[in-house]
Amino acid sequence: MLSWRRFCPTEHMWNEALIKEEYTPIDAKYILPFQVWEDRQSDGLVFHHECKGLFTVHSAYHLLKHLGAEGDTSYGEQGPDLQGWRFIWDSSIPRKVHIFA
Template identity: 30%
Template sequence: MQYRIGLGETTKIWGDPCIPRLSTFKPFSTAPEGLQHAVVAVLVDPLTKDWDHELIDGNFTPEDKEEIVNIPLGHEQQPDLICWHHTRAGTFSVRSAYFLACQQLSPHSTSEVSQPSSTYRWKKICKVNIPPKIRLFA
């Protein structure tokens, strides 16, 4: 899960997962004194409604800065949202969790269920002599 930034008023810079990177979604930089609990809105220039590059340059590593300034800001009056970062729409579904689990079990596979190894697995599951409602969860 990660935060999708709207107004930035509820997402903590160093406490909430809001930077879109694969590992932690949090900045590598340590929080400066007095900003440990600051929210993302602090990093936005109130006049331009864009990132305050001067403030970001002074408080983040170059890697963090690059990731932060690439986060699109919600220019409408939208609150920050928690989203499922494994789908484009940001919504969780059992299907997206299933595909994530498949990817983690076989990381070299870019598979969908229709690949031959998966098809073979499904055929074996369908041939097992168990009630259909249990087969659904196999």
């Protein structure tokens, strides 16, 4: 698991070279403008769209359904490079492999 502290070794500064190395250029372009949070709390995985902070397929489904109902297509227009995922989705492999990929 990647820790944000690895990407932010000093106070309030991204390790820009590491971010550009670990992420695609378009992802790095969206990460670097974010200001580093001043309050250094312990790391943890949190999915803010779920009251318990845990990511589940169920919660992701409801989030996407909600965004679709609002007509929010910004993620598709501005989100990360999906070419790699498109290769998986468009490949001729068994359906159960698509689901778990």
